[in-house]
Amino acid sequence: MELVDQYLRKVNYLRVSVTDRCDLRCVYCMKEKMQFLPRKDILSLEEIERLCNNFIDLGIEKIRLTGGEPLVRKDIIKLIEKLNDKKSTTNLKEITLTTNGTLLNKYAKQLRENGIERINVSLDTINPEKYNQITRFGNINKVFDGINASLDEGIKIKINTVVIKDFNENEIEQLINWTDSKKIDLTFIEVMPMEETDISREYQFTSLTDIFDRLNSKYKFQKSSHKTGGPARFYTSNFLSSKIGFISPLTNNFCASCNRVRISSTGKLFMCLGQNDYVDFRDIMRKDYSDNYIKEKIKFALNIKPEKHDFMVGSKINQYMKRHMNVTGG
Ligand code: SAM
Ligand code: SF4
Numbered sequence: 001m002e003l004v005d006q007y008l009r010k011v012n013y014l015r016v017s018v019t020d021r022c023d024l025r026c027v028y029c030m031k032e033k034m035q036f037l038p039r040k041d042i043l044s045l046e047e048i049e050r051l052c053n054n055f056i057d058l059g060i061e062k063i064r065l066t067g068g069e070p071l072v073r074k075d076i077i078k079l080i081e082k083l084n085d086k087k088s089t090t091n092l093k094e095i096t097l098t099t100n101g102t103l104l105n106k107y108a109k110q111l112r113e114n115g116i117e118r119i120n121v122s123l124d125t126i127n128p129e130k131y132n133q134i135t136r137f138g139n140i141n142k143v144f145d146g147i148n149a150s151l152d153e154g155i156k157i158k159i160n161t162v163v164i165k166d167f168n169e170n171e172i173e174q175l176i177n178w179t180d181s182k183k184i185d186l187t188f189i190e191v192m193p194m195e196e197t198d199i200s201r202e203y204q205f206t207s208l209t210d211i212f213d214r215l216n217s218k219y220k221f222q223k224s225s226h227k228t229g230g231p232a233r234f235y236t237s238n239f240l241s242s243k244i245g246f247i248s249p250l251t252n253n254f255c256a257s258c259n260r261v262r263i264s265s266t267g268k269l270f271m272c273l274g275q276n277d278y279v280d281f282r283d284i285m286r287k288d289y290s291d292n293y294i295k296e297k298i299k300f301a302l303n304i305k306p307e308k309h310d311f312m313v314g315s316k317i318n319q320y321m322k323r324h325m326n327v328t329g330g
Contacts, residue, residue, distance in 0.1 A: 001091075002059045003298070005271075005305040012061040013229050013260035016048060018076060019068040020265045020326050024100055025136040026124075028162060028191050028204050029325045032136060043267045045079045047285050051263060054294045056086055062094045062229050064120075068265065068326045071103035077110045084115035094229075098122065098160070102138065104146025112153040118228075120187075121147055122160045125168050126178050134167065151182070158185045158228070158245075165191075165206040172211060173218070180240050187232045187245030192274070192311055195324040208248040215244070229259065249274065255308035261301070262328040269301050274309025276322050 003011040021036050022029075043051070052063060063083060070076055086092045097111070101121040104111075111119070123143055125131050131140040150157055159179050163169060172188070179186040188211065191204045215221070221235035224243055231254045232245030248254075255272075262270045267282030279301040284294060 001057065003055075003302050005302045007305075007307055009256075009258055009305075010059075011259055011261055011302060011305070012059060013064070014052065014055050014060045014062070015064045015066055015260060015262040015328070016052065017067050017263065017265045017326070017328050018043075018045075018048060018065055018070050018079070019073040021072055022067060022069040022100070022326060023072055023102055024069070024138045026100075026122075026162075027134055027136065027199055028164060028197060029194075031196070031198050031324075034324075037266065041282075042265045043263075043282060043285075045073075045075055047267065047282070048263075049079060049082050050285060050291075051267065051281055051294070052083060053086065054291055054298060056090045056092045057291075058295055058298055059091060061091050062096070063092065064096045064098060066098040066328075069100055069102070070097055071099055071107055077107065077114060080111065080114045080116065087115060094118070096120065099146075100135075100138075101143040101146040103142075105142065105149045108146065108149040108153045108155060111150075112155055116155060118156045118158070119150055120158050120160050121150075122162070124161050124164065125171055126175060127171070130167070130171075134164070147182075147184075151184075157182075158187060160187050160189055162189045162191055163206055163208060163211060164204050166203075169206060169211065172215065176215075176219075176240065176244065180242050183242055185234070185243045185245065187247055189247045190250050192249055192325070194273075195322060197324075205250070207251045208246050209251050212246055219244070231258075249309060250311050253308060258305075261305065264323075264327045269298070270328050271301055271305035272309050273328060274311045275306050277304065277306070 005011055025032055083095050095115060096118050098120045124134050128140045131138055147157055161175055188208055190208050193201045219237035219239050221237055224234040224236045226234040226243055232247045234243045234245045236243055268278040268280050270278045279297060
């Protein structure tokens with residue numbers, strides 16, 4: 001079974017936001033005073049599992065759990081255990097996680113025991129004060145401990161860094177040296193206009209094109225065929241042992257090869273991160289519709305997956321999507 005959208009793109013990758021809550025408040029992701037959703041609005045773990053199972057039956061091969069912070073969700077390991085069991089009987093090949101890393105020290109062992117082999121850790125700086133500032137109150141040592149604990153368990157780590165104007169643009173080489181010394185791949189991401197935070201996006205957004213050019217003249221990049229199933233373009237360098245990736249949704253649109261859809265923590269299926277349309281599965285599940293009906297709705301949603309996102313650059317960078325990044329996760 002395969003899921004194919006109206007533009008004949010094979011969709012085999014599902015990202016699931018398991019909670020809108022988080023133990024940090026990164027300035028480009030959330031407002032300082034966030035109003036989180038009442039718990040009854042959030043899908044139960046059983047509802048998430050049921051929805052995932054229907055997607056898996058239809059051909060989803062990879063699931064990424066995200067949030068909010070996925071590791072603050074109570075009993076998240078139980079969900080991972082259930083999904084991991086599906087790998088032996090279905091086409092599901094991989095379950096991964098995008099996390100801020102603060103709770104990895106606590107969970108690394110259980111994650112590995114339940115089939116997690118790769119994790120993306122989001123980290124925008126390795127400077128403790130700047131980390132505290134960008135996350136509004138985070139302690140970077142928790143992330144370092146979490147990364148080390150995961151590496152000790154044999155979990156492959158990739159660092160995701162959002163490049164923020166006048167914040168970490170000049171720290172890029174330092175981050176590259178740090179990840180290279182740990183033999184960890186590193187991906188840079190452009191700030192996307194997801195809902196309003198307390199700071200205007202024009203003060204956060206910087207184009208990765210210029211940064212790529214600057215790094216390329218130093219590292220003499222060679223295009224890598226490495227693929228993670230996500231949107232990053234990877235490069236190798238004779239000067240580095242690890243790979244460097246670039247995710248540039250605004251300046252270098254990658255929609256033609258989009259292979260993914262996203263479920264929010266309330267069960268809304270977003271066919272595109274950069275569009276506002278969705279199909280709501282929470283009501284469908286809570287009104288006791290059958291799995292066959294859910295599958296029909298998933299196919300319907302794929303048929304209206306848009307060709308490309310609506311993110312704007314330049315003077316239109318402040319035209320926001322109507323939801324924060326923690327609704328659908330990264
Ligand atoms: N809390 C987890 C974490 O930080 O990895 C998972 C959820 S977080 C929303 C997923 C990713 O989205 C992180 O890498 C984060 O840096 C990124 N992100 C958040 N807001 C963003 C924005 N406005 N533009 C680009 N990336 C963003
Ligand atoms: Fe939390 Fe991740 Fe958003 Fe930061 S980026 S506030 S860690 S959800």
